[in-house]
Amino acid sequence: MRIHEKTAVDAWHFARPKLAEAYLNAFALGLTAARGLFARRRMGKTEFLCKDLLPAAVEKEYLVAYTNLWDTSTPDIAIVSALAQALEPRGFRAVMTALGKPVKKLKASAKLPGLAEGSIEADLAQLDADSAATMREVLRQLDRQKKPLILVIDEAQVLAKEVHSVFAHALRAALDIRKDRIKVVFAGSSETTLRDMFARSSEPFYNWAPLEPFPLLGDEFVAFTVELTNSLARNTLTLTDGKRAFEALHRTPEFFKRFIERFVLYQLEGVDAALEHTKATVFSDQHFLRQWTGSGAADRAVLILVASGDSxxxxxxxxxxxSTLAGSPTTPSTVSHALRRLQDGNVVTRLERGRYRIEDEAYAEWIRQTTAGHLREALAEKPRAKSKR
Structure with missing residues (x-):
């Protein structure tokens, strides 16, 4: 993804320039070349990275590269393509020439973003972009650029999968010798996997970046959105109602924006109707039903317990x-295996020893709503253990 100095204005975007400045200043100090950020999905992390951090980096004369690994089976191609797109056309041509496939149609004055969507990735795929040679050549051309580069790898926990281990080791080695010129942000939605990436000595990126929670949006975001809503809507939305909706939607920015959209489009129905419609929509996705039915009985039992706030x-x-929830005897080994499957699938994250949370709050709420009857039946079988939230 190429970030332009001039980007389309999103009126609903709550800008966070001070936070972006803080991250860039930390890199400018030279004490670290990478950092890891985690937050659950739909919490505004990607929007901040693309609309605040990277444009601010461009203003400070950085080259920038961004890729999101959430929905790709080839993170190697995605990352190398992102790095290639950070090059000016001349540098990209040099990469292709060195790899034995010169680009004839690319004019010296052309802008890479003007190329057809995905064309760079397609070209690199033909040249085996997962090879170490391709990555080395792209980085060699970046070394010749006058500007330093910031690489943002979103949903970086994908790199922790064993199938990508060879590429991850090669990437780590290549970045290790370029810490003065390439700064990296590893962002992701799986706190557990990201912690393992940087804390386990067997992992390629062991001890390579400090990991911290991404600062979440709060009351200032709500106030900004409510003010903008009232400039467009005939019926006024009070700040109190805005905060109430934000809380009811588990302080999830994406869900709150859906509530605002419903309120603006159906003002005569009122705030409560907009909120109930939004809750019914975001917490009743058919995808959750497929995910649920695709899980085993032990996994579902663990999910019900974790969703209820009990670890x-x-x-x-x-x-x-x-055992009551699963309908069959449950042993410590059964629970451990279920937790491992759920963590490997980025469904559940471990907050600390003995404390777990479902990664997607929408899925957690769907489970709470859907299994309320099972929960009551299980509670009737024995006294409820003390909850740990």
Missing amino acids: DLHSVAGLRYL
Whole structure:
């Protein structure tokens, strides 16, 4: 993804220039060349990276490269393509020439973003972009650029999968010798996997970046959105109602924007109707039903317990509770295997020893709503263990 100095204005975007400045200043100090950020999905992380951090980096004379690995089976191609797109046309031509496939149609004055969508990725794929040679050549051309580069890898936890280990090791080695010129932001929605990426000595990026929570949007975001809404809507939305809706939607910016859209389009129905419609929409996705039915009984039992806010999974009482929910005897080994599957699938994250959370709050709410009856039946079987939130 190429970030332009002039981008289309999104009136609904809540800009966070001070936060972007803080991250860039940290890189400018030279004490670190990378940092890791985590936040659950739909919390505004990607929007901040693309609309605040990278444009601010361009203003400070950085080259920038961005890629999102969420929906790709080839993170190697995605990352190398993002790096290639950061080059000026002359540098990109040099890459292709060095790899044995000169680009004849690319004019010296052309802008890479003017190329057909995906054309760079397609060209690199033909040249085996997952090869170390391709990545080295792209980085060699970047070394010749006068400007330093910021590389943002969104949903970076994908790199932790064993199938991508060879490329991840090669990427780490290549970035290690370029810390003065290439700064990297690893962002992701799986706190557990990101922590493993940087904390396990067997992982390619062991100890390579400090990991911290991404600062979430709060009351200032709500006030900004409510003010903008009232400049467009005939019926006024009070700040109190805005905050109430934000809380009801689990302080999730994407869901709050859906509520605002519903309120603006159907003002005569009122705030409560807009909120109920939004909740019914975001917490009743058919995707969740497919995800749920595709899970085993033990996994579903663990999800019900975690969604309820109870992480008492391995105690005698917790195992009895899980056995009732699963419909069959549950052992500590059963629970451990279920947790491992759910964590590997980025469904559940471990907050600390013995405490877990479902990654997607929308899925957690769907589980709470859908399994309320099962929960009551299980509670009737034994006294509820003390909740840990």
